[in-house]
Amino acid sequence: MAVGREKPRTPDLNPCELEAPLARAEGVNFFYGVGDARFQVLFDIALDIPPGQLVVMTGPSGSGKTTLLTLIGALRSLQQGRIDVLGHDLARLDPAALVRVRRHIGFIFQMHNLFDALSAYENVKMALQLAGRHSAAEMRARGVAMLDRLGLGHRIDHKPRALSGGQRQRVAIARALANRPKLVLADEPTAALDPDSTRNVVRLFKELTVEDGTAILMVTHDHRIIELADRLVHMVDGRIVSDVILNDALRICEFLKDVDAFKALTPNELTHVAERMRRRHYMPDEVVIHEGEAGHELFLISEGEVRIERGGREVARLGAGEFFGELALLSGNPRNANVVATQPLEAYVLGEADFQDALGASVSFREQLRRVYFLRH
């Protein structure tokens, strides 16, 4: 699964990079109760959470979201299937090792569960001291910075009783994120927050995914978060019924990986291409390319089908995963055929300059395209 590249991780989000997922579930079934009362809450769950993704999990209550979250968080023992978290096969860890794995996960619980006896900072420090690698002064600096980042700079030494519900929840978030964990598991983290705080918190989540490559798996129905999510996993009755990539660049990457012509590109080159592609939609019978026009774009079909007509006669049909329009770009000649959508079409479009950049950057890409070119002519 992993491309064993031994380069230091750059903090930039690189959606096309194939990296070991920080958490992966495979064939996970889970049951509550025993005997006649036993009932299944998770069915054959498979889920990969790569670094840098903000994954939002939705679904009606009782659909198993929280159970899945607690399984991935090593808070519950696995019954069937396999879960790997941060490189550990959870089923093979003894209880003490499971406890250690949890220290590398940032948990944000629905209830903030702060200690009333401790100040905001001390509650955060409970997490910081667990990491055991900071001096008292460093912990103070980190804790204060994190609280400050969440807009609680003026409440650092207040006890929870002196804080509003939203402020308490933000202290709990600060506690979960203070050690900059690689994996964050959150259950309705913004339920108690006002719109301003929510925006602030969501920005912080986004920042962590982009800058630190943190993976965040979050149960939420908050649209302000879903809008910014990279991926949306929907669960119903213990099954994952959809797993959609929302981030365009990510989506295109996933798509490009399966297109032969792009397979030879390195993740960096793929990212480069993906980030420059634009999504475009066409209605059935809409003409995508007119014969005789100058060609400035390469088209990649993500959904739907097109008909290629030359001289009013259909010569070919192309479907999802296939591309067209490369000839005019390679030869500089006008378009030699009409291309018409036969059904609703979604295509990714790459402009001429970016196309030429990609060609120049990758010898293999050029060769792949030439091969296709000769096959078609």
Add this chain to the structure above:
Amino acid sequence: MAAGIVPQTRSVPLALRNLIANKRRLARSVAGIGFAVLLMLVQLGFERGFFDASLGIVHQLDGDIVLMNKTKYRFGSEDPFPLADLAAARTVAGVASVVPLYATWLHFFWKSPSDGKSYVVQVFAFDPAHPPFLLPAIRAESGRLEQPDTVIVDRRARSYLGMASGANETEINGRPVHIVGGFVLSPDFMSDGTVMMSAATYARLSAGTAASATALPIEFGVIRTKPGADIAGVVTALRAAVPARLRVLTKSQLIAFERAFQAKLSSAGPIFWMGALVGFIVGMLISYQVIYSDLTDQLPQYATLKGMGYRTVYLVRVVFAQAALSALAAYVPAWLLCLVVYRIIGDVALLPLRMTLAETLLSLGLTLGMCLLSAAFAIRRVVVLDPAEVF
């Protein structure tokens, strides 16, 4: 709590914070546990006072070795032996002096100058030239006892005996006596007051005639050894020399003998221990209640700590530390209050109540024990806590 005043410690003192966070609960806990501690301390103090009181006169004996009847089961039980039995002791090497001590706890009725009623008192009688007691007042005033029918009395006896009333005349066994001086001892649980007199006066008062004291049996032979003598050796030699019916004890053995009787044979020791035990149990119930309700309130927090990656051992430590801290928080005020209580009860009951290091350490140990034990009963809740429950 203002930052800057509080030093930056490496880890959060969670147990301490939990203890002092809720002032009302802290006050309740200190009051409850403190009450139990006070109960224990008072019981322990009574026990010690009881021993101290009954041992007070034994400590004041001026001798290294004491002879008494083997059948005697305690210092204050009347079980006399013939004066003639002492003769053999005088011949033993290393013995400097042998002083006969007459005593009675049953037969001398003192007419109180205060209320005119008769009370049984503790009586010691001896040769006024050789008082076998260390009390300076007795040594200073024993000369006056050479006069017939004179007595010196315990000025700290129970007040109804009138020994501190300043009266100079009263009656013993219906015969007039002159009070010519006093000393300070204290009543104990057996006697309310002590009277000392010459052997001659003793003989006259007990027989009702002027019979010779030499005809009367004695309770003790108080022996002083020569300077530098080997006391254990002298004891061995005395055992061989004196009639077999006599027991030969060093002074410290006599003290141990009396203490053992009080602790084991008399009902006093067990009564005080029962009292202390009740205090211990009450303290345990109260501290269990405090710890349990505190744990219950904070279960989600503890579960969260588990979820974050804290080991159960850490949580157990926090709970025990909190129990120990609450024990200390209650102990200190209870200890101070106990000094006041000792003072008051000591003055009222004429009991020599005092705080000793041994008693302090014992009661502190018991207090810690009861709080830690109740923590141990409550700890299960934390141990079985499932962190998945808080999601």
